[in-house]
Amino acid sequence: MDDQQKSLIKLAHTKMPFGKYEGYYLIDLPEYYVVWYSNKGFPKGQLGEQLQLIYELKLNGLEELIRNIKKKYPKQ
Template sequence: MSTKQQKEFLIKLAHTKMPFGKYEGRYLIDLPEYYVVWYSNKGFPKGQLGQQLQLVYELKVNGLENIVRNIKAQYNKP
């Protein structure tokens, strides 16, 4: 993935909301950590949503959620 693609992926992640379930409509980065950990144990969905949730998991586990929140504030929704 090129640098431009990574940037676009992060901007899209910052503006993506959960499309279903208990937390439908909540930004992925704002999902509770226990919920993302549950997905990590259960298995992430296939496709782009799964990739985004995997990254959210890594960011939350490492305390880096503010990176995505800053991106959301700095860049408009694609």
């Protein structure tokens, strides 16, 4: 398994650590919330990078890709 696959698996299991949607999987955040972050500016660091990727996935209708990864690779 390469690093890109590992990062997608990690993304599939990452939850929002704070705010109104604390505890939600990033892929399950409402689209308007992710768009709001896109307009406001994503947080710094890994969370910001992950939210940016979630934004791109939602924008292109690819949420199922991450949901399928979450099912196929349950968190250990």
